[in-house]
Amino acid sequence: MTPPKPAARSGRVSLWRYMRLFRQDILSAQPAKHYRAWMAEFRTPFFRSYLINQPELVREVLKARPMEFPKSDRIGAGLRPLLGNSVFLTNGATWERQRRIIDPAFEGGRLRDTFPSMWEATEAAAARLGQAAGAGAVLEVEAQTSHAAADVIFRTLFSIPIEDETAARVFDQFREHQRTQPILNLAAFLPGPRWMPRFFSRGTKRTAREIRGLIRALTDRRRAAIAADRAPDDLATKIMTTRDPETGELFDTEEMIDQVAIFFLAGHETSASALAWGLYLMALYPQVQARVAAEAEAAFEGRTPDFALLSKLPYTRDVFREVLRLYPPVPMMVREATGPERFRDRALRPGAQIVLSPWHLHRHERLWDNPDGFAPERWKTDNGKQRQRDAYIPFSAGRRVCTGAGFAMAEGVLLLARLCQRFSFETVEGRVPVPVAHLTVRARDGIWLRITPR
Template sequence: MIPPKPKPRADRVSLWRYMRLFRQDILSAQPARLYRAWMAEFRTPFFRSFMVNQPALLDLVLKERPDDFPKSDRIGEGLRPLLGESVFLTNGETWKRQRRIINPAFEGGRLRDTFPAMWAAAEAACDRMGAGEVEVEEQMSHAAADVIFRTLFSIPIEHEVASEVFTQFRDYQRTQPILNLAAFLPLPRFLPRGHRRKTRATARAIRDLITRLTAERMAEIRAGTAPDDLATKIMTTADPLTGDRFTTSEMVDQVAIFFLAGHETSASALAWTLYLMALYPDWQERVAEEAQALNSPDISIMSKLKLSRDVFREALRLYPPVPMMVREAARPERFRDRDVPKGAQIVLSPWHLHRHERLWDNPDGFDPTRWQTENGKTCQREAYMPFSTGPRVCTGAGFAMVEGPLLLSMLLKRYRFERVEGKDPVPVAFLTVRAKDGIHLRVTPRQEA
């Protein structure tokens, strides 16, 4: 059985129709030819876009000359009410300063320090799972949020503020499309950006709650009573070039993106991985057998979860949480004998790249063994970027590749997951790749199976 994907459109549509499709679901709005094209051009009356799938061009944009292809504000406009000037949206020297302060918190040694908190969140997720028909996207959202709050602020999801942030973020996720009006029209800065009233109100509520947590942590740092977690590490790290630290307002921006990137994307990846385990029960049993090695909250145990890691990596290939990224050409370029004007949008699509028919063997199939093949190894280097790549690679990529296999293994050690007939999920892109009507699976405790 082939894992589900949206049926791409095969015909040409008007710009107005395309905009409507794009706002509803970015994946099914795209034509089928993008799964085999090295580059494709899309024109509007206001700007030109070029989707790039050729590995050499991806390297040029993301690795060789990233400063010439900054992040596009057309995508950032939709997220700015929540994320402000976070590292996800900034460019140039501002972004470089932010990364210099943030990066040390996610180095290898810090992962070892945060692992017990991650383990505790995974155990709590197993305790909450229950039995019967379960909508696992919601469960994984809860689990991923718990991981973030335990590792960032040393508080569980049951904490009053953490629980309220989680609740408000669910509302935000349901009202915020991946693109808004500013993505298509050249709106002057003084005009409204097309954000929905509910979206703006929810973003304000989330930021107010994060401000409360951040201000409390600042006070604990000054008093010498702060726990040694990720928030303390980031807030006490000075820029090695200037000696500056994040202010409270700057830290609020960063915490907002940590929560979005570390919760929303992890929840998406874990939910789709569980669905794939239900779709391929032989693989599920192999991962569950491997998971018997889990016996202590020490990060060294991760070396024993090789199958779980390959399965999770394959789920990220088929269902990359961030389906598309957009850069902007800072100067005129020439790609594949075609002029790319200054200001053109360069669309990088993990969704299409990971299923590209000219790059991958069996591109739409689920095959965790591919990572040991020559084709898989080559594609992992050249055509696999669930966390982006180059200088702007996700800071938490290593964190996610510990969290995902750990939670997957602990859940499969305790439970068996099965498809619910007639409820196979349909992928759509909201803030991340989610299922149109959720992912419903039948869950059975293994001691009762």
């Protein structure tokens, strides 16, 4: 039994046809050879793009010389209405300054400090699912995991539940924004300066404006609470009170809005994607689900929930790691060469686009044993250990690794364990989800499962 994978594009297509396929779904627009190639070239009249899968080249770009391969704005241009100048899109000195302020909020004991809020959101998710799932009810689980992940973000960032009026409005507007904004903007193929019009739809601009307005209200409210010395000790307070150690500056309101927008996108959308695919794989492999449920029962029984219980879930962690291998929420990342390069005896000019694809790298036929199979036990094998070091990048790698990677792993493991402990998940005949990629890897028609309380 093999987990679902989109059919690859067959044969060559014109640039216009490729643009149309890309807008519909990044994954099925790619040819099957990308699952075996170490490097592949794509040409347009305006630039050349190079997909790299060779571990040595991936390491060169992400770890050895990351500042010489900054993020490309060809993808970022499509996200700017919502994300502004957030840390996800910036480069150079601006990015370094932003990370100096943001990183302390996610270091060391801070993750431990966020655990109570994460646990509250997990219990709320289980309660909502319990109300919706009768004896064998069939539910679309992406909607459930999206709700749960948004709740985690609001509780840990602003100490408010998803039921808070502002939080609920942000959540609703974000779902609308996803429907109006493909990851590929025309700017991804046409050259031009940053000020060039990007032809966003009215819906994209409207929802981005409304989301940023709601975040502004939350930020202003928190700034007033900080000034009055009555702000909760959560992630928002930590970030808003952390000064750049080099300049002594704080984030101003606009900068904080940018960062909250990417925290919500990265922490909500990506987590919702991974957890939904995790629940589907639990249904597809009931023996794995049973083992996760048993491990959770032993870990949670008789314990006051605290951060230490995550160490009692090693198998669930391997399961979630395998979910991220097969269905990495962010399927592709794009960097740009700042100078002339030579990769695999090919000359790359300055401005060349370097595509790193977790989707293809994680399923590469020349790197992984059983690349398309679901095998949590692989992480204990020599092949799995080696590939975790050189061919596994669900959170990127190197200096630009996702600052919330540890947070995401803790959240995913906790939610997967708790939901499998509380509920049994089964596949529904005729409802096989087809992975597609827009902002993240989701299912074309949702993920439908039969859910029964244990």
